[in-house]
Amino acid sequence: MTDTEARGRRGRGGGGAARRAERSAVSFETAKYIERNIPNLEILNEEALQIIEANAETILEEIGVNFPDNPAALQRWRDAGAQVDGERVRIPKGLARELCKTAPSEYTQHARNPERNVVVGGRNLVLAPVYGPPFVRDAAGGRRYATLSDFQKFVKLAYMSKWLHHSGGTVCEPTDIPVNKRHLDMLYAHMTLSDKPFMGSVTEPSRAQDSVDMCGVLFGDDFVQQNTVMTSLININSPMTFDDVMMGALEVYAQNNQACIISPFIVGGAMAPVSVMGTLTQVLAEVLAGIAYSQLCRKGAPVIFGAFVTSIDMNSGAPTFGTPEAAHITYGAGQLARRMGLPFRSAGSFCGSKLPDAQAAYETSNSLNMGLLSGVNFMLHACGWLEGGLVSSFEKFVMDADQLGTLHHLAKGVQIDENAQAMDAIREVGPGGHYLGCAHTQANFKSAFWKSDLLDYKPFETWQDEGARDTQALATVRVEKMLNDYQQPPIDPAIVEALDAFVAKRKAAEPDSFM
């Protein structure tokens, strides 16, 4: 069954009204997820990989991992053959890796617009925006707590961003909404303001269930049970602790056939050894245990081998980004994930800078380039991250999102056909000539080069006359224009009504909590 066929059968979302609305709407171009036609960079040799794999098994068997406050998880592990002492789970060598084998090597995450479906795994790269910051920043308003209104703007910007394939999850924390209810408003925004795929809530198992239920409203319950419509972020509390809230959310998603990123969250030197090999070993042990557990919850549940890794400034204890050591770890983790045949998540628009300035861009470019070449399949935080993840930046969002175009073009690799060889052009122009007007250039220039939608290439005098704007100032203008140009993608009003009802009912069911 093709994606389009699946889409046609999925109930309310595929109705005639929606299709008619779709045809008449303004269409905003979104690039297809990246299909790499260039090699990955493999920095670890076979010896190093085997050492890591053997040491990870030793960790699991001899040291073990903790599953605190989760008797059901402990029972699952006991039944699978692990040795359980208190909350500690020791996994005999080979068992976790064997359990991981039922996880699919790739999966399709469906969007309500089937053209936006993404295939996660293989040689693909799916790009999703920043996740988690409690603050936002823009040039006019400075740094401030994020609100639902900010959240909605980021969802709109992601929808309008050509090189973003995914709407993400907590693009910022809507701190003006009660903690126990904001997941409803966030999901509602992703579902109604965008037609790209999105992520579910993980902050309580019940919120994961709400996410599944709201997807049931959007896609139809049957469709959700038979297809993956969310990819959600399950962080491991490194070192080697799988807390009950995150595991509870994982259990809900796995049991409902929804995808999770199983991701050690590592600031090197704090949550993992200060060495690359040591960190990779711990990462692999944690991922093996986490993914094995997902398969104990439901064999075949789609999962991603995650690795959030940064280094640390050992003087101040501050996390640092775009660093060479984080790159080594990410390259190595990519190799380990490929050896397991699993999709890989890492990298992003990471930076420590407080402003969308040169520091931010150096750090981000280092990480984005490394993400492409390390074989990442799902890149969360691909745009908009600022200040070590404390801030979602409006300007940086569109700056990074523009740069994501370079990854698309890099990944295309090199055409080698006769037209690309251009021997006729070289003959036509000859020594001392120029190519600007030749037939080959005329025929090919439109698609030859990646073109920024943001950066300034104007002559100095023109640039000066226009106000000598830096990148942030150009980005401010672009943010405004994108929000002004935004048009909501068509959606069946009956679905919106049902979502409204669901959200209202769930909000009424418990008192507000800001804890």
Next chain:
Amino acid sequence: MTDTEARGRRGRGGGGAARRAERSAVSFETAKYIERNIPNLEILNEEALQIIEANAETILEEIGVNFPDNPAALQRWRDAGAQVDGERVRIPKGLARELCKTAPSEYTQHARNPERNVVVGGRNLVLAPVYGPPFVRDAAGGRRYATLSDFQKFVKLAYMSKWLHHSGGTVCEPTDIPVNKRHLDMLYAHMTLSDKPFMGSVTEPSRAQDSVDMCGVLFGDDFVQQNTVMTSLININSPMTFDDVMMGALEVYAQNNQACIISPFIVGGAMAPVSVMGTLTQVLAEVLAGIAYSQLCRKGAPVIFGAFVTSIDMNSGAPTFGTPEAAHITYGAGQLARRMGLPFRSAGSFCGSKLPDAQAAYETSNSLNMGLLSGVNFMLHACGWLEGGLVSSFEKFVMDADQLGTLHHLAKGVQIDENAQAMDAIREVGPGGHYLGCAHTQANFKSAFWKSDLLDYKPFETWQDEGARDTQALATVRVEKMLNDYQQPPIDPAIVEALDAFVAKRKAAEPDSFM
């Protein structure tokens, strides 16, 4: 004969006074040139490489290259078996490649401080600063024509920059000095204000000869004839034109055993076809002809396979930097250079931005990372480039120079010994602990992570209290500090006197010219 032995024999520079001065001087750390312990990224397959190589031979045989206003060059080509018609040289298939075989696969460029010698080729990467801009910019003074005073400041900054191995050449154009004399002041600055290796003049053959002669004063004439003490930049006037001034300088350097970068200068779509394959084919044809010619001037003369490549904004005609197409070309050119067994020059701190802002940093990081992974052996413009090469930026110089540390650390690759595996640390800390205080961290943290000397990792509140400075503001402070801390490396006063006399004599020999 080792470098140190050679150094001991070379006459005035090795005298007792100089050695005593050296011991008592403040020492500024310079990292050794990069020796890669990570693989290159190879984006072209064997088929693509063979097509390019075959097509390049076709270009040389059927279309040919121009050597205008250079009867001696035409005679050399005729003698070597090429077909010469007017200024056009058609080179039978295989001949240029055969001639290139006498070029060395690597060479040592000597510095007057032998600790600063660099080995160009193999898996090494030597980093040199920006070359050529007529303007400078800093935050306080804005954009203005460069002067000799600016030039001297950049030489001092390069000397003080830990990750720069090379003092470069025309770090900016000292436009206040007559065109026909500024090479003397530039060389004098490199020779006396720094002890890192440097480049010679190429703007007239006579100025190349002056460069050789001044090196004779600095190193001793015999030493210069027996060793390479300069690496100079010979641009090819693409497409396929080898102008007589550049070739004249190449002739002087080759005949004196001095190294040259033979470098097509290509804005894709203008000086080469708008396709990656077409550009690579032309680049290879040009480099084959240029390097073959260097070997006709002197068999065994050290040369570098150069490739300056950018793409173009086809709307405005402006060159663009840090783009994916430039990356494709550079990766491919690196493969072609390695197949010829020649050192490779490309990449740099390229950017189109007018300011050292986020655009500049994105573009630069894209290019620096690509330069490392494409196997570049000599990276000119590794720091300080701004506005498409029109401007040398003081702030961007130190910003980029700081980032060059990431390349050093990336290139180190991953240690895999027992200490790096850190199994003891993982056992010691266990699930739920942290690594900050453990024995392994204490023993390893100092050298574990690259540390920026510039970027800000402070908490938000501290950063705000300190003035909420962006990267440029931090860099302004660093430029000032480096120039204040600068101390001239020791040099034998007799050599300085002899250099003074040489410069004075040559300046008196002809009237000033600003043309």
